Amino acid sequence: MKKILLVGKPNCGKSLLFNQLTGLRQKVANYPGVTVEIKSGRMAEYEIIDFPGTYSLNTLSIDEKVAVEQLTSRVKDEETELVVCVLDATRLERSLVFALQAQQLAIKENKQIVFVLNFIDEVKRFGHNIDLDGLSRELGAPVYALSARSLDGIAEFKDALLTAEYKNFPVQAPRAPLETTKQFVDFSRSLAKTYAMNKDVVLRNQNRVDTFLLNSFLGGFAFLAIMFVLFQSIFTWATPLMDGVETIIASFAGFVTQFTGEGVVTDFLNDAIFGGVGSFLVFVPQIMVLTFVIGLLEDSGYLARAALICHKPLSYFGLSGRSFIPYLSGHACAIPAIMAARTIESPRKRLITMLTIPLMSCSARLPVYALLVSVFIPSDQYFLGFFNMQGLTFFGLYMFGIVTALIISALLSHSKSTEQEQSEMPFIIELPSYRLPHWKPLYHRVINSGQQFIKRAAPVIFMVAVGIWVLGYFPLNASLEESWLGSIGHFIEPVFAPLGLDWRYGIAILMSFLAREVFVGALGTLYGMEGADENIAGLAQNIMNDGLPLGTGIGLLLFYVVALQCVATVATLKAETGNAKLSWGLYAAYGILAYILAFLANTFI
Amino acid sequence: MTLWELNKGETANVSHLWEHLDDSVSTRLVEMGFETDQNITCLRRSVFAGPLVIQIGDCVYSLEQKIAEQIFISTQETIS
Ligand SMILES: Nc1nc2c(ncn2[C@@H]2O[C@H](COP(=O)(O)OP(=O)(O)O)[C@@H](O)[C@H]2O)c(=O)[nH]1
Numbered sequence: 175m176k177k178i179l180l181v182g183k184p185n186c187g188k189s190l191l192f193n194q195l196t197g198l199r200q201k202v203a204n205y206p207g208v209t210v211e212i213k214s215g216r217m218a219e220y221e222i223i224d225f226p227g228t229y230s231l232n233t234l235s236i237d238e239k240v241a242v243e244q245l246t247s248r249v250k251d252e253e254t255e256l257v258v259c260v261l262d263a264t265r266l267e268r269s270l271v272f273a274l275q276a277q278q279l280a281i282k283e284n285k286q287i288v289f290v291l292n293f294i295d296e297v298k299r300f301g302h303n304i305d306l307d308g309l310s311r312e313l314g315a316p317v318y319a320l321s322a323r324s325l326d327g328i329a330e331f332k333d334a335l336l337t338a339e340y341k342n343f344p345v346q347a348p349r350a351p352l353e354t355t356k357q358f359v360d361f362s363r364s365l366a367k368t369y370a371m372n373k374d375v376v377l378r379n380q381n382r383v384d385t386f387l388l389n390s391f392l393g394g395f396a397f398l399a400i401m402f403v404l405f406q407s408i409f410t411w412a413t414p415l416m417d418g419v420e421t422i423i424a425s426f427a428g429f430v431t432q433f434t435g436e437g438v439v440t441d442f443l444n445d446a447i448f449g450g451v452g453s454f455l456v457f458v459p460q461i462m463v464l465t466f467v468i469g470l471l472e473d474s475g476y477l478a479r480a481a482l483i484c485h486k487p488l489s490y491f492g493l494s495g496r497s498f499i500p501y502l503s504g505h506a507c508a509i510p511a512i513m514a515a516r517t518i519e520s521p522r523k524r525l526i527t528m529l530t531i532p533l534m535s536c537s538a539r540l541p542v543y544a545l546l547v548s549v550f551i552p553s554d555q556y557f558l559g560f561f562n563m564q565g566l567t568f569f570g571l572y573m574f575g576i577v578t579a580l581i582i583s584a585l586l587s588h589s590k591s592t593e594q595e596q597s598e599m600p601f602i603i604e605l606p607s608y609r610l611p612h613w614k615p616l617y618h619r620v621i622n623s624g625q626q627f628i629k630r631a632a633p634v635i636f637m638v639a640v641g642i643w644v645l646g647y648f649p650l651n652a653s654l655e656e657s658w659l660g661s662i663g664h665f666i667e668p669v670f671a672p673l674g675l676d677w678r679y680g681i682a683i684l685m686s687f688l689a690r691e692v693f694v695g696a697l698g699t700l701y702g703m704e705g706a707d708e709n710i711a712g713l714a715q716n717i718m719n720d721g722l723p724l725g726t727g728i729g730l731l732l733f734y735v736v737a738l739q740c741v742a743t744v745a746t747l748k749a750e751t752g753n754a755k756l757s758w759g760l761y762a763a764y765g766i767l768a769y770i771l772a773f774l775a776n777t778f779i
Numbered sequence: 780m781t782l783w784e785l786n787k788g789e790t791a792n793v794s795h796l797w798e799h800l801d802d803s804v805s806t807r808l809v810e811m812g813f814e815t816d817q818n819i820t821c822l823r824r825s826v827f828a829g830p831l832v833i834q835i836g837d838c839v840y841s842l843e844q845k846i847a848e849q850i851f852i853s854t855q856e857t858i859s
Contacts (some may be wrong), residue, residue: 230806355812
């Protein structure tokens with residue numbers, strides 16, 4: 175199929191243009207270990223390929239290198255008909271630097287390039303008029319003006335692509351020698367002088383909003399308010415959706431199992447498939463809601479400001495300002511949080527952020543915390559007569575996770591070799607104009623996040639769910655204690671003995687390696703209770719009667735704060751870092767650290 | 780003086796980049812507009828030595844101290 179490549183600098187509106195040109199079907203190709211995402215979609219008989227926004231063809235990070243290599247090879251590709259370079263018409267000078275580089279690349283391969291000046295609606299609103307013919311003569315290539323939002327000029331541009339009108343324009347170099355970086359920059363500057371609109375007019379609006387949003391005092395409040403909404407949204411908006419998914423799975427399970435009768439097949443379907451794998455699908459809505467809110471922040475331009483506000487405090491721990499949103503998201507679920515780390519400019523800081531995200535107390539830990547906290551702390555106890563002790567303990571557990579993450583980040587950033595330091599991109603980010611996000615790119619992002627989660631995590635979750643089910647189910651008609659899993663529990667009891675825990679906890683911990691929230695249900699079964707998930711208080715009473723010492727309980731809580739008991743997270747880490755050893759290594763490392771903490775608590779408290 | 784010393788509201792010209800900067804970083808800075816004689820205005824300073832916000836050409840950037848100290852500028856007064 176004939177291909178059209180879409181390139182441009184970040185924030186030039188390329189995603190929106192891509193979505194306006196192509197239909198609702200898109201494919202996204204990811205490259206393991208880097209944030210490079212290449213999207214493709216159809217427009218009539220053409221395939222349009224959207225490359226990540228790039229500042230320059232001279233690369234700094236591995237991510238940029240992969241993106242540029244992909245671009246170079248695609249430009250060479252025989253099927254490639256045309257390169258479309260998108261420019262921000264309100265910021266011609268900066269957009270032109272990359273545009274000229276892209277043009278050189280196209281010329282070298284004897285491919286045609288056209289320039290698209292996006293945001294023409296804003297240019298018109300400011301009352302400016304860009305001399306397209308003049309610019310086109312200077313650049314030696316066709317120039318189109320359009321707005322991906324108001325759709326001005328889109329139809330004409332589509333026509334031009336479909337009729338291949340650009341072919342009347344021979345491949346030609348711009349009217350200036352371009353070899354050194356300085357020549358690229360100078361030519362961009364001189365073109366901007368003639369053709370661009372007054373920059374102060376463009377920047378006035380955004381600077382005015384920033385006076386408020388970046389103000390040390392008011393801006394701080396705005397930041398807290400926005401983050402509070404983000405955090406709330408994950409729980410309040412996602413909850414009904416999650417319940418919905420649960421209901422759908424349950425009724426589907428009911429429907430299917432009515433044909434399978436009683437027996438192993440039904441038990442397998444119910445417990446391993448609908449119960450085990452199904453409990454993961456419940457997280458899909460939460461992941462999508464989170465992606466949606468982060469997408470809103472990014473497309474509106476606020477994300478860059480949030481990074482700026484958080485940069486200084488986080489830099490003490492070797493993190494970037496952009497690590498904040500991933501950390502915050504990690505309190506809902508580590509998986510979208512790890513994916514959100516893609517926006518971190520420095521690969522090293524991105525890696526450190528991803529490695530420490532699992533320490534954030536995600537929502538799957540909540541039932542475990544709730545159970546153990548209610549065993550040890552009476553609900554009517556108050557600190558200073560005002561703070562509920564249970565609430566304070568929860569807060570303490572969250573803080574423990576965050577502090578551990580920061581300590582580990584600081585250690586990692588100091589221990590890593592300093593050679594990499596040199597070519598590390600320092601923290602310098604563009605503050606884009608504030609803009610109203612458009613639903614189309616957001617929609618694709620949200621759908622894609624759900625799909626990726628399922629694609630990456632489903633296989634490993636399926637295997638673990640089936641494995642645990644088999645171990646717990648056989649030999650037939652045995653109770654959980656007498657099952658293979660029970661035998662393993664008894665067998666490894668010595669491992670958990672130093673933590674003060676008996677075989678029941680051992681089994682529950684083993685089972686929760688599938689996912690933490692399984693712990694409560696499993697422990698309930700072992701205490702001879704049905705449906706402990708819904709009756710946490712009842713189980714807590716049982717545990718209390720059994721007499722679990724305080725130190726052991728605290729140890730168990732700390733174990734759950736630190737241990738990376740989530741195979742879906744490991745699968746995501748593996749995909750995002752492109753490093754399986756590292757991901758499973760982290761799994762082991764956090765497991766060992768958790769064990770040590772639990773041991774210390776059990777011994778000394 | 781360096782960009783880090785620029786106060787809010789002040790304007791200066793870029794004079795040069797620190798010569799020991801990694802080539803790829805200085806190339807990127809030039810491509811972003813940090814090029815000799817470009818006009819640069821400090822829009823905002825943050826508390827506790829957080830990143831500063833500047834306008835250069837048609838872009839607004841935020842830079843942390845480390846990199847701002849590697850960009851040398853000359854203010855109008857020093858020129859005259
Ligand atoms: N007013 C206006 N807004 C636009 C236009 N094109 C894109 N946007 C908005 O600008 C923001 C950045 O666009 P996006 O497509 O994410 O940029 P990208 O970083 O190049 O992919 C989004 O909020 C878009 O909705 C346009 O032509 N006019």
